Amino acid sequence: MSSEHFKAVEPLVAVAAGSEADVFAAVDQIGFADAAACLFTEWADRCAPLSLPEELALHVRLDWRDESRDHGFVFGPAGMTATPGVPAAAAARVGISLVHLVRLLFGPAHLRESARWTHRMLPENPELPGRDAPRLTPDNDPRPPIGRATQALLGVRQAPALEDLAVRFGSDKWGSAHWYTPHYARHFGPWRDEPVRLLEIGIGGFGDSGYEGGSLHMWQHYFPRGLVFGVDITEKKVTGSRIRTFRGDQNDPEFLARLAAEHGPFDIVIDDGSHRNDHVLTSFDALFPHVRDGGLYVIEDLQSSYWTRFGGTPDGTGATTVSKLKTLIDGLHHQEHRLGSTAVERNVTELHFYHNIAFIRKEVNDECGPAWLRRFGIDPR
Ligand SMILES: C[S@@+](CC[C@H](N)C(=O)[O-])C[C@H]1O[C@@H](n2cnc3c(N)ncnc32)[C@H](O)[C@@H]1O
Incomplete structure (x- = not known):
């Protein structure tokens, strides 16, 4: 629009x-x-x-x-x-x-x-x-x-069910390739009536399948007060009263930073783009700072961490999405270990993993145990 x-x-x-x-x-x-x-x-x-x-x-x-x-x-x-x-x-x-x-x-x-x-x-x-x-x-x-x-x-x-919307608009988030919508409904449900700003990487639709922008339409109907932004590397013609689309590469941090500066901060960012591990990590680094405090960053198709065609490795180690997310689990406990922490790690309070998909909550993580715990050497500082 x-x-x-x-x-x-x-x-x-x-x-x-x-x-x-x-x-x-x-x-x-x-x-x-x-x-x-x-x-x-x-x-x-x-x-x-x-x-x-x-x-x-x-x-x-x-x-x-x-x-x-x-x-x-x-x-x-x-x-x-x-x-x-x-x-x-x-x-x-x-x-x-x-x-x-x-x-x-x-x-x-x-x-x-x-x-x-x-x-x-x-x-x-x-x-x-x-x-x-x-x-x-x-x-x-x-x-x-x-x-x-x-x-x-x-x-x-009346509020339609997310699954009905996925089927109606042809998103593969439910009922065919993936079964993600119950997870989405669990995490996004509390925001249904909020004026959320949602950015999704990967608009989808191949050729004249008629399903171009399936998930963008799904989100627009799921969040009647939301604004939905979509990014894709190929030209997409998606129209919707609260949808805006942009052409760009998720592996281009400058493009993402410009987009976020103009249209963010976002309550929700979803990465459903190329699923190449290097692209996913670039997008995360570029966009996570533009997620609002309390917001969610979602990464789909984590299985590509184990697929070499997507830059993954057979055991998922190395520069893969799953490896990065594992370091964020360490980061959750940054007050209590000596590994050091990054700005991202100090701003993650929840990690939810399901088959092939993860939800990351951005929030200041300054929770700290009481001082007497130091006696046990748990916090040696
Ligand atoms: C799986 S489809 C997205 C499906 C859609 N989100 C849905 O649920 O209906 C993946 C999309 O990512 C796009 N894509 C691939 N590489 C990309 C990149 N480097 N940057 C941005 N988009 C990319 C493809 O053109 C394709 O439209």
Whole structure:
């Protein structure tokens, strides 16, 4: 998405957890037209995938002070298309105020659930059916498709499971090559409602597989308040209302430092790029300093530490990712050993290892045992 769009998204996300006055102030700053465009883009992006055998249009009217904006969401055999303006022959109209739409899309869960709207079947005053009108049956009842389309639109307030998102967007983090998503959900779950900044190295998608950016889309939907940044060495065309992508080499520390200085610090960095050991270590050194205190650095596909084609060694020793992570285990105890410690080691408080994947928590590690322990020579300083 363009940097202009991000300029509107960030303040709207920030005020979505605040008061009505906060939302008013932010929209006055952004301007109603740009805020509405940003919200409709987000809504279309987040709308659940739904195809209907026959075209059905929902008309949305967004109100702000004495202005309004109309938007059409048209569901048909090929899915949904969204366009500005009043759609022709709408089957229903949803009315929502801008404050409520900001909360519905960008609020934390309790505010998403508190969002209110009006829903009217159209025409609003239909002729009453005559005595000899056909009885409604599942085949001729117009209401179920309207209900399904409305739910596709308003269901954005409900949090989807990470596995469903991985399958929907074609990320290999679940269900095929890897089984990482339960680990991700365990560690990322507490941040679901936070305005996280997430950077992933490796956008993925090969040729015209249609799965380009699978995990970026997955994260965008998993974190409704998050901003998602992706890096890849090849040109990728990924669009998403809260996704920005950059072309660059994860083995180029200057490129990574520039990117992080402009768009960081990040709450989460995920390395799912080349999986070459030297690249993984370069990226870690360059990006770990740009992880926010309390944030997580995740490295996927650790098995490449044992694969020589990826710069690994058969026993995983040497300049491999696994070796580096083992030194971080030593570093956790830097107050109690005489091995010395690096700046990174003094800023790691948790290491979680699973099959092929590790999570590293960045936090100041200044925990120290009581002075009397020195008596036992445990801390000889
Ligand atoms: C496994 S795919 C990423 C899959 C994606 N993260 C997902 O879960 O859907 C690996 C990606 O890393 C990219 N890549 C390979 N070498 C790279 C490098 N040196 N720097 C940045 N990206 C690289 C590839 O182009 C490929 O798109």
